[in-house]
Amino acid sequence: MYCRFCGKEVKEKSIVCSGCGRPVDDPSNLTKTPIMGWTWGLLFALIFVSVFFPPIGLIFGIKGLFSEATKVKASVLLTVAVFTTLLWAALILGL
Numbered sequence: 001m002y003c004r005f006c007g008k009e010v011k012e013k014s015i016v017c018s019g020c021g022r023p024v025d026d027p028s029n030l031t032k033t034p035i036m037g038w039t040w041g042l043l044f045a046l047i048f049v050s051v052f053f054p055p056i057g058l059i060f061g062i063k064g065l066f067s068e069a070t071k072v073k074a075s076v077l078l079t080v081a082v083f084t085t086l087l088w089a090a091l092i093l094g095l
């Protein structure tokens with residue numbers, strides 16, 4: 001195949017063009033690049049956090065509201081927890 005940026009012929013399995021160094025636009029190579037692996041790792045971490053954050057945030061947020069010392073922090077925590085819950089609801093209903 002040929003590079004779509006400079007037109008140089010690139011090997012079937014190469015990820016970047018040897019002529020201009022730009023990524024070769026082959027869908028089969030996309031999952032193999034380190035950047036994609038990193039993105040997936042981050043995505044999984046985000047999903048992991050967003051799954052566990054709403055219940056924990058709601059519990060500690062409500063608990064904290066009853067104490068004057070933690071009231072402000074608790075309301076912030078509760079807001080974020082409610083927001084993530086709504087985000088999940090939107091995601092699930094959207095699918």
Ligand SMILES: [Zn+2]
Nearest residue numbers: 003006017020
């Ligand atoms: Zn090129």
